[in-house]
Amino acid sequence: MSDAGKASVTPYLTFDMRLFIMAPLLLLVFSLMSQSLLCAALAEIGGRRSVGSVSDIIQRVNGHLGRQKRGPVITDDDIAQSRRRNAVPCTSRGCTWSKGSNGNVVIPVFISNSYSWAERRVIIRSLLTFHRTTCIRFVWWRGQSDYIYFFPGSGCWSYLGRQGGLQLISLNRFGCVYLPIVQHEVLHALGFHHEHVRSDRDDYVRIIFRNIQEDKKRNFRRVNTNNLNTPYDYNSVMHYSTYAFSISPGELQTITARNSNVEFGQATEMSRKDIRRVNRLYQCSEFKIKTKLSEHLADITCNL
Template identity: 40%
Template sequence: MRDSCLVILALLCSLHATFARFILPYVPENVDPPLPYQDPAFQNDVDDVPDDYFDPEVAPGLFQGDMAMNDEIYNYWRVGIRWDTFPEKLWKNRTVPYVISPLYDASDTVTIYQAIRTINFMTCVKFVPWNGKSKDYLLIWPIKYPRGCWSFVGRFGGAQIVSLEPPNQRGPNCLGTEGRAIHELMHALGVFHEQSRWDRDKFVKIHEENIIPKFKSNFDKQSLENTTYSFEYDYDSIMHYGAGFFSKEKGKPTITAKMPGGKRIGQRKGMSKGDCLKLNDLYSCFDNPKKRRKYYNVCQYMGV
């Protein structure tokens, strides 16, 4: 308990010192994140979601629920953004400056910090506190509209929002544990959902009869042309949909594993071994022979 209090105190002192050095940009309560293509039928209206079903990754009503992207990125979506096509979407020097909103209470700030510390430890990508000068950085903020957990995909330039809704009377939302924060930060690094892979139909069954009709496009998969993957399909990925995402009725699955024995799909506890490997691979962390063994071992021993 004492150690937790010391961590919180250190974080609050750090935040106070950071804010004293520079003025944070204005962040409106309502944001209009981009959606791919302008067909009005695609505009996900969360009012169509049954009242008895709420998931903070579904609530934003963006592409596949929680991803803000434009037409250009949509045309090349896959497991990770194609850096050969969009080199500008890669975070330079594998470094991601960030600001955590002062609107979060101490315990929520610690949860976000734990998510950041996990990625920093398990990969060569480094999240660093914004110095007030870097042009591109993340604003980790409790946006009120669209509410829930959502992020842009890859580096969009300038002050870039990662929305993490704090706990309220409805439940823990995005900050019950660090898992959902890791999920959205991985989107910000350029990672898409696992069940979007071209080869997914070998591993999972999509139950279209149980999906809210307006949200069926959220279960589209990538084209083979835009897909590259060096690792096997990952049921345990923190980037995988859960069994009931966008279901017409609570208890009716929209996606199930084809593996015998009722394999669990999706989790929001932490990075899986596959998540860790794919993120290190995406950011060329394995290119350095001295670091390759280190990060492979970290992924194997620390992955969920």
Template identity: 45%
Template sequence: MLVFSLLALLLVSSSWAEVDVATIEEDTSRELSVGELLERANRDRHPGPDEPTLIGGDIAIKPGADRNADPCTSRGCLWQKYTDGKVYIPYYIANHYSSREISIIKRGLESFSAVSCIRLRPYQNGDYEWLSIESRDGCYSYVGRQGGGQTVSLSRQGCLYHSTVQHELLHALGFNHEQTRSDRDSHIKVYWENIIDGMAYNFDKINTLNQGTPYDYNSVMQYEKYAFSKNNRPTMLPIPNNNVAFGTATQMSQNDIDRLNRLYKC
């Protein structure tokens, strides 16, 4: 009986050790910036014929789209505001997620209602446009309302973090990456020679609506300084002070929230 008890204790201790290690690894991953998480998740994409072209690392575009145009300036991309002043956006979560994964997604969705007039609600029969949240190949979203059901990909392999959910939802609401802002060159120096060959277009400036908010190094839409680097050297650094921390966000900044509210006149 004593031997059995000791064996059981060892097994329990071993199991808890494994759980603790897994928890530590998960916590470590959770501390990565959103840009690092997205780049890691999309690094080895092998998209099928039904997957969209991506620019900027995680922005889906339709065939023939102008890569340098901001949908919010080139066409109507905002979601409809109702008479009560709220913006209700239906969503559908594919059934291939676990209950834990769904809770991460829903926490990200619900975070918008706490700081804005955006209300994400479950899809209902009769909805004519909605976000279809699926585990496709990588993390990505279209920018702004597309009409009908539009895919927000949150792959089960690497995309299920609070920061990545917020990041992709901000794309769907109409926002681009911070480093592609029209006033980028006044705040960020791009080191083109360090960028992976064929990926320089990820740093092209576009005609963004900046909502009168300052450039934000702490935006959840700002990638980190080694994004798309081919030689482990920085692809972008803040100016004039290269030592300013940037691209380390793990959730929406106050500027992200302010520009969201300004865009939708909350």
């Protein structure tokens, strides 16, 4: 991580790591409290409702990131520039998280203590949606070398794919702590880009560049993605909305579907195809996918 990147999270990281490393007794108490928190999250089926589409929320919260003096360079609206590799494409060898002998992909996580109990519940509940539909398993960080650190940074952003070592996901407390936003940023960390930039997108949508804000046109460039033999997904939680980064929001569209009967960019959770791609990239066994991911929560045991 660059010095600027370290400086941007130092107020959170220093406090959290001091608590973790220097106070074993407090850590034990915190662990037990976190377990109770997880169980409470399972009972909260409704979750925290987001206001607006995923891309609209991220656009609103991240509007200032291009001017930030500290932290990683943010491209494509919410993707932190990779420290070790070209950020795209990133569904290739060396970019994914390791798979264990039991067939699960175990990813350690640490959630900043700067979040409230309610905010932690949302983050945990969002992570649990991966457990019953994929072979991704999030566990509490216990000193593993590679792990994800959720902290309330200056916006909603994530790195693309596994970076190695401490890996940041920023979820600003005032705009990012919603289930679809957490899923969106975690999918980036798993190696997935935005749906509207995939290599075959021109067969399904039109990008109207003249209506896009000049400094945001790069967010719509087509990427040579690995689509894992899955069809284009209008319902993906990774898809931009029709007015994303418009010079005149609500009036001039920036993305239109070639099929005029299709709606897109309004996902409230991961789609079936989002889940299928995770399973194919990580070679998971097939999972039965219910109509709504929230239906799985009642069946999940408190074993994070």
